[in-house]
Amino acid sequence: MSLPAVAVSQSPEDKFREYLASRARPQRYTGQQRDLVHYIFSRHNHFDADQLIDDMKRAGFTVSRATVYRTLAKLVDAGLLRRLELGPRTHYEHDYGYPQHEHLHCDECGQMIEFQAPAIEAAIQEVCRQHHFRASGHTFVIHGACADCTRARVAKRRLDLI
Numbered sequence: 392m393s394l395p396a397v398a399v400s401q402s403p404e405d406k407f408r409e410y411l412a413s414r415a416r417p418q419r420y421t422g423q424q425r426d427l428v429h430y431i432f433s434r435h436n437h438f439d440a441d442q443l444i445d446d447m448k449r450a451g452f453t454v455s456r457a458t459v460y461r462t463l464a465k466l467v468d469a470g471l472l473r474r475l476e477l478g479p480r481t482h483y484e485h486d487y488g489y490p491q492h493e494h495l496h497c498d499e500c501g502q503m504i505e506f507q508a509p510a511i512e513a514a515i516q517e518v519c520r521q522h523h524f525r526a527s528g529h530t531f532v533i534h535g536a537c538a539d540c541t542r543a544r545v546a547k548r549r550l551d552l553i
């Protein structure tokens with residue numbers, strides 16, 4: 392499940408190349424980085440570094456752990472990905488070309504539900520304005536149990552009572 396994409400002028404790959412070239416010490420765009428960028432931007436997803444490494448290896452790519460960690464940090468810095476703090480592991484998702492949204496995270500099955508709420512956006516802007524604060528972004532994750540997990544739990548409780 393993903394939200395409709397936002398039109399962008401550049402491909403994620405071109406934007407990342409531009410970022411690498413604009414560094415104080417320009418960096419080379421390597422084959423592994425290209426595979427990573429293509430893979431990550433082929434579908435919208437919430438993932439952590441280890442999941443990404445496993446998925447890519449299963450898909451037949453050769454990726455080194457160090458390159459993945461370094462490249463993820465650069466993709467965040469370049470504005471292509473954003474970090475989501477979901478507990479002990481850092482998760483990532485598309486930022487570039489994807490609308491601002493918030494999350495419901497099911498702590499039982501791990502499902503992530505995305506939603507857009509203009510009222511939350513407005514409240515955040517208002518708080519920032521009051522504090523003369525220039526926001527660069529935010530993460531808003533509501534933890535709990537999704538409808539399926541709640542239903543399963545209620546059903547189990549009913550069985551326990553019989």
Ligand SMILES: [Zn+2]
Pocket residue numbers: 497498499500501502536537538539540541
């Ligand atoms: Zn669930």
Ligand SMILES: [Zn+2]
Pocket residue numbers: 437484492493494505
């Ligand atoms: Zn999301």
